[in-house]
Amino acid sequence: MEFLIVQTLSGISFAAILFLLASGLSLIFGVMNIVNIAHGSYYMLGGYIGLSIFWKTGSFVLAILGAGLSIAIVGIGMQRFLLRRYFEHYPQVLMTMGFALIFRDLALLIWGGDPLSFPAPAFLQGSIHIGEIVFPTYRLFVIALSVAVAIGLWVFNEKTSFGASLRATVDDNEMARGVGINVPLVSALMFGLGAFLAAFGGVVAAPFFGVYAGADFEILPLAFVVVIVGGMGSLKGAAVGSILVGLVDNFGKALVPDLSYFTLFLPMAIVLAIKPTGLFGRK
């Protein structure tokens, strides 16, 4: 029972991080119909930049904001100067792949190949004891943070006028242009927001996993599985998919460590067999 609760909480804390990546990935897909292969790279670079800021300033909050904003600028730059020039989707996707390779190598060049560790903020270190159950405080904090982000995204998407423009763009790009929505601006801001969230996730995840150069391509497939399972372009799908994948991955690691990454195959196969567009996917 104890095992079950602790592992479930661990799985959900991992899901919290996956959500930060997958929500951006899914929304970018919804708005621009492209899949950003460099999304995992934003996560990895976010971790590195956050760590560098943390070394300089000692502030976790500054690390999150600094990493998020600098990667958001990188993302908007990519979108404005290169991706936007193409109307077909393949060249855009392929270009993000070129960037993913360049980002990996830049990370190796700047921060070296050794994994780096990132301590959790002092007040979040230690663990919480409830009866028999012992659980790290930091992981609970990450879950709370991600829930706050999810609520923020939901309010932003459903209750603000920008959110309405965003939903209109997702539903019908041409019509949105027709009624005077500034679609290029919406696209750029969405790309920036997605990049921000991925980098944010990278910093928040760093105290769990450390910061290392392979993290980009290790997390990317997980984020993809979340979006495949949840359905593309859907925030609700990203949330449900994250929880599902986070739990499967965590129980996989605990029960069959040898096959841990392989266990991802299961939720993906089942969902694709039953509902090829994902749980909340449209069309």
Added chain:
Amino acid sequence: MITEFRVKISGIIAAFILLVILPPTLPSYWLTILTQILIFGIMAMSLDVLMGYMGRPSFGHAAFFGVSAYVIAILSTRYQVGFLGCVATGFLLATAIAALYGLLVAHAAGVYFLMITLALGMVIWGLAFRWVTMTGGDNGIAGIPRPDLGIPISLEDPIFFYYFVLFVFVIVLFLLYIFIHSPFGQSLIGIRESESRMRILGYNTWLHKYLGYVVAGAFSGISGILWAYYNGFVSPMDAELTASFEVFLMVILGGPGTLIGPALGAAIIIFLKNFISAYTHRWLLIIGAIYILTILYAPGGVMELGIRFAKGGDKE
């Protein structure tokens, strides 16, 4: 059309003659590069079936390559299985994985296909990386012996191994050529152009895409077998995302839908990789830049650039 075909055929024959006569005169460094080019040429051509002919670019093609390479490594180093047993098991397992994956991807198209293949490809990487008792994890498996064909010629000798790979390459090229030009292969092109029209014409498009995917996976498996024997060492790197990206670039660079073009793309990439790594470790940076530049300036690949150049540089 006829002349273009003739130019192509005579080019291929000339290249083939060179590939047969030249190698004994080459220094061993160039021989290893040529061998690598042929092995990855097979893999790039197999991906071209998906990308160029079926119109379904995949980001997980290294998976089948990895599966067969690992089968060879495990069977030959741990169980001392002979050449035929290794090759048959490697090929069949890679094909079986393709048949399983095909069930999940055959319905998909566009970026959705990219995402699913990427995730499925990395599942194989995950196995290679984490299933330590079987795969040796990050350390990989070393000491794979060159195969003993049971003939007087020893494949330990680089030149004979090269001819062995060339032999397989020519057979694969021939088989894929027949496959593409068969009515079945033509139906894949039809699906690429307009799947709904093919469905209305009465084709079971799902089945055709499924079989196309399995065939591509099976041929990728063949290149994995050759790679394991050539390199004597396999590691999770062989099935990683960057490996899938590299083959993808080979196809893009050579020109999707030209079959021999991707083999040419493989030649360019393998050559650059060996050449550049002699001077710098920044291979990923350079390959990423090549990627972006190819998409900006040669989206149809070098074959198209060459044809455009041959026609006097006029665009369309």
